[in-house]
Amino acid sequence: MFESMAKKPASWLTGKGPESEIVLSSRIRFARNIAEFKFPPSADTDTREKVIEFVRSAFSSMGLLKHGHFYNSNEISPLDQSFLVERHLVSPEFMKNGTGGGLYIDDSECLSIMVNEEDHIRLQSISSGLSMNECWECAYKVDQELARKLEYAYDDQFGYLTSCPTNVGTGLRASILIHLPGLVLTREIDNVISRISKVGLVVRGFYGEGTDVLGNLFQISNQTTLGRSEEEIIDSLSKVTQQIIEYELNSQETLMKDASDQIEDKIWRSYGILKHARVLASGEVMNLLSALRLGICLKLFDKVSLNQISELLIVTQPAHLQKYYGREMTSAERDMVRASLVRESLHGKQ
Amino acid sequence: MFESMAKKPASWLTGKGPESEIVLSSRIRFARNIAEFKFPPSADTDTREKVIEFVRSAFSSMGLLKHGHFYNSNEISPLDQSFLVERHLVSPEFMKNGTGGGLYIDDSECLSIMVNEEDHIRLQSISSGLSMNECWECAYKVDQELARKLEYAYDDQFGYLTSCPTNVGTGLRASILIHLPGLVLTREIDNVISRISKVGLVVRGFYGEGTDVLGNLFQISNQTTLGRSEEEIIDSLSKVTQQIIEYELNSQETLMKDASDQIEDKIWRSYGILKHARVLASGEVMNLLSALRLGICLKLFDKVSLNQISELLIVTQPAHLQKYYGREMTSAERDMVRASLVRESLHGKQ
Numbered sequence: 154m155f156e157s158m159a160k161k162p163a164s165w166l167t168g169k170g171p172e173s174e175i176v177l178s179s180r181i182r183f184a185r186n187i188a189e190f191k192f193p194p195s196a197d198t199d200t201r202e203k204v205i206e207f208v209r210s211a212f213s214s215m216g217l218l219k220h221g222h223f224y225n226s227n228e229i230s231p232l233d234q235s236f237l238v239e240r241h242l243v244s245p246e247f248m249k250n251g252t253g254g255g256l257y258i259d260d261s262e263c264l265s266i267m268v269n270e271e272d273h274i275r276l277q278s279i280s281s282g283l284s285m286n287e288c289w290e291c292a293y294k295v296d297q298e299l300a301r302k303l304e305y306a307y308d309d310q311f312g313y314l315t316s317c318p319t320n321v322g323t324g325l326r327a328s329i330l331i332h333l334p335g336l337v338l339t340r341e342i343d344n345v346i347s348r349i350s351k352v353g354l355v356v357r358g359f360y361g362e363g364t365d366v367l368g369n370l371f372q373i374s375n376q377t378t379l380g381r382s383e384e385e386i387i388d389s390l391s392k393v394t395q396q397i398i399e400y401e402l403n404s405q406e407t408l409m410k411d412a413s414d415q416i417e418d419k420i421w422r423s424y425g426i427l428k429h430a431r432v433l434a435s436g437e438v439m440n441l442l443s444a445l446r447l448g449i450c451l452k453l454f455d456k457v458s459l460n461q462i463s464e465l466l467i468v469t470q471p472a473h474l475q476k477y478y479g480r481e482m483t484s485a486e487r488d489m490v491r492a493s494l495v496r497e498s499l500h501g502k503q
Numbered sequence: 504m505f506e507s508m509a510k511k512p513a514s515w516l517t518g519k520g521p522e523s524e525i526v527l528s529s530r531i532r533f534a535r536n537i538a539e540f541k542f543p544p545s546a547d548t549d550t551r552e553k554v555i556e557f558v559r560s561a562f563s564s565m566g567l568l569k570h571g572h573f574y575n576s577n578e579i580s581p582l583d584q585s586f587l588v589e590r591h592l593v594s595p596e597f598m599k600n601g602t603g604g605g606l607y608i609d610d611s612e613c614l615s616i617m618v619n620e621e622d623h624i625r626l627q628s629i630s631s632g633l634s635m636n637e638c639w640e641c642a643y644k645v646d647q648e649l650a651r652k653l654e655y656a657y658d659d660q661f662g663y664l665t666s667c668p669t670n671v672g673t674g675l676r677a678s679i680l681i682h683l684p685g686l687v688l689t690r691e692i693d694n695v696i697s698r699i700s701k702v703g704l705v706v707r708g709f710y711g712e713g714t715d716v717l718g719n720l721f722q723i724s725n726q727t728t729l730g731r732s733e734e735e736i737i738d739s740l741s742k743v744t745q746q747i748i749e750y751e752l753n754s755q756e757t758l759m760k761d762a763s764d765q766i767e768d769k770i771w772r773s774y775g776i777l778k779h780a781r782v783l784a785s786g787e788v789m790n791l792l793s794a795l796r797l798g799i800c801l802k803l804f805d806k807v808s809l810n811q812i813s814e815l816l817i818v819t820q821p822a823h824l825q826k827y828y829g830r831e832m833t834s835a836e837r838d839m840v841r842a843s844l845v846r847e848s849l850h851g852k853q
Contacts, residue, residue, distance in 0.1 A: 414839060418781035425779030431768035489764060
């Protein structure tokens with residue numbers, strides 16, 4: 154499954170969106186539940202299956218969901234599951250409980266809907282660069298159409314009801330995936346994270362909640378969903394993101410003033426290693442690609458395009474590699490195949 | 504001074520001698536003193552100067568020393584002094600006492616004679632690869648011719664008399680500069696060094712006594728000069744060297760059996776870094792070049808020739824860089840210029 158997806162980068166990673174030298178992607182996620190069913194954490198298998206059928210049938214009648222596929226989680230192998238996590242189409246938590254989940258992915262990969270994750274419905278829209286409005290419009294329309302087919306669990310006082318109280322209210326999580334090498338290298342990042350936390354935002358790792366920061370890529374999202382309107386949440390995240398971009402650019406300027414030779418050296422060494430290494434671990438590739446992205450941002454480097462960097466970021470991940478080559482591999486095999494794939498990609502662009 | 508030398512590698516580093524993938528060079532050094540003068544450590548300035556004039560005049564009448572130059576140490580700037588140490592033409596100790604020394608270098612750089620180092624005369628011959636006999640013949644002839652011009656301090660019981668008792672007897676030090684990356688990587692090197700010590704040999708760093716091992720290059724020489732003939736000393740060193748080459752090749756075989764991917768990766772990464780870095784410290788270059796030399800030895804790598812590696816080994820050293828570019832530089836400047844020189848040298852050979 155997903156073979157054709159494995160050979161191309163996700164559309165949200167093409168690097169064509171606004172500010173995409175620094176902001177990789179924007180994402181909107183709604184948590185929704187259906188009034189007549191128990192919420193997933195307390196639902197038995199039978200109920201979970203009913204929910205899937207109910208939702209699937211609703212989806213099939215929706216105009217906005219015509220161009221996509223619905224998968225039952227028992228159709229999805231563990232490898233495919235990891236593949237979808239790597240593409241940011243499902244959360245790492247999705248299907249941790251085994252079967253009993255469903256998943257809709259539209260053909261452009263801008264929209265995905267998890268069924269029976271923590272809530273009955275987790276609808277997400279993702280787009281390239283700092284483009285909250287684009288995400289919002291896409292997710293909002295689908296949510297509105299869905300609301301006409303299903304009765305959402307909604308309370309006049311609290312808003313949308315969710316399994317976890319942190320999502321009650323708007324059920325909205327808006328997030329961006331942002332590349333902050335300057336703040337990391339100048340050691341300003343902790344300061345910035347602490348300031349972000351004070352305005353109700355939270356910083357997470359590359360794959361979201363509970364995951365590590367890799368390749369200087371941070372996910373920043375709203376903490377609170379209650380007591381503020383959707384517009385306020387999105388507006389606040391966009392504004393803070395603009396601010397963080399400023400901070401990052403200032404850090405990059407400081408680096409160029411204080412240590413331009415070292416920075417240039419770091420970028421070119423990273424290129425040299427990517428271009429020639431025979432063994433590359435996944436985390437190392439992300440760090441090396443981070444240096445190249447910084448190089449582009451600083452106009453110090455133009456041997457590789459942003460697009461190519463983003464593509465490599467995704468296709469060098471473990472499940473992607475295995476999908477790409479059509480076989481399961483040990484970690485040692487992957488490290489070699491990864492190095493070979495990177496070399497091929499950079500070949501002739503010296 | 505020495506400008507033309509600075510632009511070409513020393514002839515003993517052309518990599519054309521026997522076993523030159525592993526043995527960089529062979530060297531013979533005689534310590535001699537002139538009977539009628541006090542030995543340098545106890546000689547006053549006046550005596551030192553007399554010795555220089557005496558020796559210089561003897562040299563000028565010698566057929567074997569027709570093609571070369573004699574320098575007074577006060578003509579040699581500190582930068583040139585370091586330059587000569589880097590080329591292995593003088594010892595790091597030479598001219599530590601300031602003026603009062605002399606130096607003869609023949610045009611091929613195979614022969615150099617220090618005057619008033621620790622002894623009145625330190626005559627050395629150096630040649631490419633494992634080629635003790637070649638060195639011996641060259642040094643022996645010059646020593647014989649010199650003996651006819653000067654009366655050496657010689658004792659029938661002890662042999663040649665020298666300032667330090669460790670050189671009494673033959674006054675001979677035979678040494679090789681050998682590249683042992685396999686033994687270092689398999690951590691067998693300490694074993695081998697300890698075995699070498701038991702047969703009267705001693706292991707030193709890249710620039711000889713009291714210097715560090717750099718780039719996996721070891722200098723191995725005889726410890727004792729007394730009680731054994733010159734032939735025995737040279738023969739023993741040559742035999743042990745053959746044995747060490749065996750050990751090294753066995754280690755390299757072990758590496759290829761147990762970790763060939765990691766070794767290949769190490770070699771190619773080193774190439775990638777050398778080819779692209781913007782800042783390169785002197786020690787790092789030696790280690791990176793060591794990996795390339797290993798790659799050639801293992802037939803894993805052919806982008807750079809042995810010759811080119813040896814040339815880079817010498818020309819990237821601090822004083823060489825400054826001579827090459829004709830100006831004094833700070834360490835930070837040198838690191839950048841060094842990287843640029845290495846890039847130029849590897850350019851187009853990708």
